Amino acid sequence: MKRREFLGTAGMAAAAPAGAGIESARRDFPWAERELYLNSATEHPLPLPSAQAMERYIRSITYGPDAEREKFENNELQAQVRALFANLIHAKPSEIGFVPATQIAENLVLDGLEIQQSGGNVVTNDLHYGGSLLMYQKRKAAGLDVRVVQNREGRIRLSDVERAVDRRTRLIAVALVSNVNGYLEDAKALSALAHAHGGYLFTDVIQAAGAVPIDVRAMGIDFLACSAYKWLMGGRFGYLYVPEELQGSVLKPKQFGGRSSQPGAGRYQVSTASHLGCVCQHESLQYILRLGVGNIQAHNLKLNQRLRKELPRAGYECLTPFGAATPISTFRFQNGEAVRKKLQRAGAIVTLRLGEKDSQMRVSPSVFNHLGDIDRFIGALAG
Numbered sequence: 001m002k003r004r005e006f007l008g009t010a011g012m013a014a015a016a017p018a019g020a021g022i023e024s025a026r027r028d029f030p031w032a033e034r035e036l037y038l039n040s041a042t043e044h045p046l047p048l049p050s051a052q053a054m055e056r057y058i059r060s061i062t063y064g065p066d067a068e069r070e071k072f073e074n075n076e077l078q079a080q081v082r083a084l085f086a087n088l089i090h091a092k093p094s095e096i097g098f099v100p101a102t103q104i105a106e107n108l109v110l111d112g113l114e115i116q117q118s119g120g121n122v123v124t125n126d127l128h129y130g131g132s133l134l135m136y137q138k139r140k141a142a143g144l145d146v147r148v149v150q151n152r153e154g155r156i157r158l159s160d161v162e163r164a165v166d167r168r169t170r171l172i173a174v175a176l177v178s179n180v181n182g183y184l185e186d187a188k189a190l191s192a193l194a195h196a197h198g199g200y201l202f203t204d205v206i207q208a209a210g211a212v213p214i215d216v217r218a219m220g221i222d223f224l225a226c227s228a229y230k231w232l233m234g235g236r237f238g239y240l241y242v243p244e245e246l247q248g249s250v251l252k253p254k255q256f257g258g259r260s261s262q263p264g265a266g267r268y269q270v271s272t273a274s275h276l277g278c279v280c281q282h283e284s285l286q287y288i289l290r291l292g293v294g295n296i297q298a299h300n301l302k303l304n305q306r307l308r309k310e311l312p313r314a315g316y317e318c319l320t321p322f323g324a325a326t327p328i329s330t331f332r333f334q335n336g337e338a339v340r341k342k343l344q345r346a347g348a349i350v351t352l353r354l355g356e357k358d359s360q361m362r363v364s365p366s367v368f369n370h371l372g373d374i375d376r377f378i379g380a381l382a383g
């Protein structure tokens with residue numbers, strides 16, 4: 001579809017009204033009609049209401065006069081987005097800061113805790129994001145004590161983490177939902193362990209926020225970060241959660257700029273956050289909250305459970321713990337090239353990791369997919 005046609009479709013199609021269920025979400029995602037898109041863990045398609053809001057904003061700053069400007073007066077729209085995200089994770093708006101992306105925030109937490117200077121250590125695991133593990137490797141080379149717990153059969157055992165933690169552990173850092181295989185960490189157990197040793201828990205929630213319910217207080221999460229381009233449905237935008245009691249005292253701001261004089265978790269912000277991202281998130285967060293994260297989780301789990309049950313029968317070994325209440329399933333198989341061709345013929349989009357010995361694929365359906373998509377996908381791979 002050309003851009004002009006897309007704009008036409010966007011203008012005509014009605015967005016799901018407030019309270020509408022997931023059954024009708026597909027019509028808000030035109031992409032779903034063009035491809036068998038099962039790759040939201042890489043980048044989630046934009047829902048129409050968010051695309052339309054961004055188009056209005058782009059038109060306004062392209063042709064002027066900037067009628068959208070008013071929304072940003074006194075940081076009004078930013079305050080609304082902060083409140084929406086706070087609502088999503090059960091935090092206070094003053095505990096939310098904007099960051100460009102997840103990994104930037106994780107670096108900021110590591111620097112702000114002054115772990116290396118105090119002789120502390122960090123415990124993470126091999127189901128965390130590869131980019132973060134690279135960052136830990138670099139910090140280790142520079143002298144930080146980093147301990148990487150290895151998964152066993154796609155899970156991180158608490159007893160293994162307990163062995164790695166000691167009284168010098170300042171931080172346990174994990175991806176709440178692993179991008180590798182969809183494993184869901186037990187945040188409550190990890191935070192209890194960290195706190196018992198005088199440390200803190202950082203969670204990267206980029207594969208969880210919007211897809212898995214998060215309650216920072218109930219889960220004992222101390223620091224949390226994510227970008228919005230996956231399950232938060234778009235906008236190059238990011239969030240950092242720091243509870244009031246840890247702001248400044250425990251987590252020290254290390255970078256300063258025009259925005260770091262803001263109160264609350266805004267103190268960790270340096271520069272102006274993307275207005276376009278903010279416009280997108282304003283719509284996407286409302287969209288997600290309207291559907292309900294619990295409903296989204298249940299819908300995605302239903303699709304994933306069918307994949308996890310059926311694909312092993314067709315020779316694809318499931319690397320995701322069965323029943324993990326997450327939107328991601330990963331499979332291992334031989335003959336990667338043949339599978340790549342099958343996916344291509346079916347017009348199916350997933351994350352494919354072709355290897356010399358064996359290959360993997362990560363499948364991540366979302367609210368616009370239905371069981372018919374999953375059955376078509378399984379049929380294409382089984383044939």
Ligand SMILES: Cc1ncc(COP(=O)(O)O)c(C=O)c1O
Nearest residue numbers: 101102103129175179204206227
């Ligand atoms: C678990 C996880 N963390 C972090 C990232 C990258 O985050 P960002 O681009 O926001 O730094 C990804 C991207 O795939 C991811 O899956």
